[in-house]
Amino acid sequence: MPREEFDVVFECSGAPVAISSAGVAVRKRGTIVQVGMVPNEPRPVNLAPIISKEVTLIGTFRFRDEVDAAVEVLARRDDVEAVITHEFPIADAARAFAVARDGAISGKVVVAL
CATH class of the missing domain: 3.40.50.720 (NAD(P)-binding Rossmann-like Domain)
Structure with a gap:
């Protein structure tokens, strides 16, 4: 192939x-x-x-002034967290990456520090 x-x-x-x-x-x-x-x-x-x-x-370069504006938008929007489908503690980071690789079961995967 x-x-x-x-x-x-x-x-x-x-x-x-x-x-x-x-x-x-x-x-x-x-x-x-x-x-x-x-x-x-x-x-x-x-x-x-x-x-x-x-x-x-x-x-x-990925950022200029938009980071502050993005943080403001996120702070105003209660529905932003709805895109997070999974949250893992740092001890389970390897499992978090495995879940994130499978788009059929995950959206946004967060590793909490």
């Missing part, structure tokens, strides 16, 4: 392994969007797939 590749890949964690995986997941001449902020330091990222596939790499 051929490996699935994507026109656009959004990488939002900043983890080196995830950035490298984005290079594998994107199609030839596709686009990787690096969302958010990564530390201002050298990162061990595999550039070979990005270069050989002639990928476009775009960086975008």
Whole structure:
């Protein structure tokens, strides 16, 4: 079975392994969007797939002024918590991720700290 590749890949964690995986997941001449902020330091990222596939790499910062506005909206809306289908204590984080992977049984899964 051929490996699935994507026109656009959004990488939002900043983890080196995830950035490298984005290079594998994107199609030839596709686009990787690096969302958010990564530390201002050298990162061990595999550039070979990005270069050989002639990928476009775009960086975008995820926040500006909208965080304060979003918190205000959330504070005014009593129905926001209705999207949370499961809540787990931090000790059950592995189970929380397993439940979150199954969209047939979960919506938003929260790990309480």
